Amino acid sequence: xxxxxxxxxxxxxxxxxxxxxxxxxxxxxxxxxxxxxxxxxxxxxxxxxxxxxxxxxxxxxxxxxxxxxxxxxxxxxxxxxxxxxxxxxxxxxxxxxxxxxxxxxxxxxxxxxxxxxxxxxxxxxxxxxxxxxxxxxxxxxxxxxxxxxxxxxx
Numbered sequence: 001x002x003x004x005x006x007x008x009x010x011x012x013x014x015x016x017x018x019x020x021x022x023x024x025x026x027x028x029x030x031x032x033x034x035x036x037x038x039x040x041x042x043x044x045x046x047x048x049x050x051x052x053x054x055x056x057x058x059x060x061x062x063x064x065x066x067x068x069x070x071x072x073x074x075x076x077x078x079x080x081x082x083x084x085x086x087x088x089x090x091x092x093x094x095x096x097x098x099x100x101x102x103x104x105x106x107x108x109x110x111x112x113x114x115x116x117x118x119x120x121x122x123x124x125x126x127x128x129x130x131x132x133x134x135x136x137x138x139x140x141x142x143x144x145x146x147x148x149x150x151x152x153x154x
Contacts, residue, residue: 022086023152024069029080030054034073036091036145037116038064038130039082055082057116064111064130065154085152090131092148094141096120103137109148117143128153 030042038058045051058064066082067090074080093112095101096119103109103120108129112119121129134147 022088023084024081025084027055027080027082028053029074029076029078031056031076032073033057033068033080034091034116035068035070036089037068038090038111038118039066039068040064055080058111060113060115062111063153067148067150083150084154085150087147087149089145090118090148090150091116091143092118092133092137092146093143094137094139097122097125100140102139103133105134105136107133109133118148
């Protein structure tokens with residue numbers, strides 16, 4: 001289901017939902033997807049229309065179209081809301097392409113070398129940033145839900 005961004009509502013007490021600073025789309029999970037996991041289109045689908053209808057956790061070092069917004073893991077066939085742009089919580093690990101690394105608030109994130117997790121984006125080592133980290137993450141920290149701004153990819 002497509003969402004419209006034609007009108008933005010800015011009023012006292014507005015949230016990310018009412019001010020339309022976040023874009024959410026509904027997809028079908030084509031496998032288990034953890035809450036806050038980066039997701040990608042299921043390009044393994046044989047029916048062309050299903051490729052952009054179904055999503056899976058982003059593969060290691062792969063493309064990412066957004067982040068699962070669900071409060072808990074979803075199973076194959078379940079409806080999954082995906083944040084394509086804007087604020088949400090995502091799984092972030094305290095590492096980068098070279099190993100453990102602290103992540104400062106404001107640093108870029110990309111799909112890491114572990115499926116379904118972001119890590120610190122490194123210029124020249126990673127293809128493209130997918131999000132901006134809004135909280136500090138300690139070097140070597142296990143993947144945990146962290147506030148991020150998803151950068152529009154799709």
